[in-house]
Amino acid sequence: MRKISWMMPSVMISSLLLAGWSGLHLVADLWVNPARNLIKRLNDPSQSKNMKEIDPIWSDALSSLLSARLLVPGNAEYHMWNGWLHHRRAESLPYGSDATKGHLREAETAYSEALELRPSWGLLWVNRAQIRIRQGKKNEGAMADLQHAISFDPHNPHVLKQTLRLGFRLWPGMNAEDRRKFLLLVKENFHLMPHSTIDLAMRYGLLAQIRPFYAADPNFKALWDKKLGAGR
Structure with missing residues (x-):
């Protein structure tokens, strides 16, 4: 008691x-x-x-x-x-x-x-990257935010698509290291949305940058040729 x-x-x-x-x-x-x-x-x-x-x-x-x-x-x-x-x-x-x-x-x-x-909410990283781009801070953390988005939320198709879209958009202002990191990100994830990756790269004039990733696999090369024409 x-x-x-x-x-x-x-x-x-x-x-x-x-x-x-x-x-x-x-x-x-x-x-x-x-x-x-x-x-x-x-x-x-x-x-x-x-x-x-x-x-x-x-x-x-x-x-x-x-x-x-x-x-x-x-x-x-x-x-x-x-x-x-x-x-x-x-x-x-x-x-x-x-x-x-x-x-x-x-x-x-x-x-x-x-x-x-x-920090595991991938879309938040994408949103902050969008804000930084809108503010003109293209080389002040936006690319790092996109990398974090994929790292923390790798299986979210919306996060992946928005990350690739913003990355292609940022390409002209990227330095060599950021470009290398972005292409590595594309290489590791393009298989999750191969059609959209081609469409985004085409929109921003960057097909040549991603062609090697598709050419390395017969199935993805066939997809590339079907969408764009053989030899492109």
Whole structure:
């Protein structure tokens, strides 16, 4: 009985802490509703076209999301949503404006905070690379972000396609070492999406760079010849 009596205060304290923790998360989840609803509308093509109706709710969504992040700073999803909303807001504003630059900075910070908590989320690395490219930081970590995206999330086809697309886009500004790393990334992963890799390389005029990877395997060489014509 004495042992049970001694344990009771500890159990009560643990229960109170658990209740407090649950309460914080419940309140935070309520705070993010405006942001969640805005994301839903932006992902709906029929609604996202009418930006005039959406514009007034941006500030409310971002401020409510800030409250949720302050309550539960360890929730990577909240930081990701914050980054995504700032990212989309920047895309809806005039290119190069001070407001656009501000939203891009906020998006990069938010994605970085989310990555500290969940580095295995490959799409976050891709998103941050997109932001850095938009800011003109093509040689300041964007290529490293793309490598991390594939390293942490190698089986996600969307991550792979976006990584290759951005890599081909970055090619003109890459130094020799970054080009070597990117081609190695393509070589190790093109077999997962051989058709799309050819299409992306063709779009950016880089077929010659990836031809050796297809030529080394009879099956992929046959695919290459079928899509582009023998001898190309």
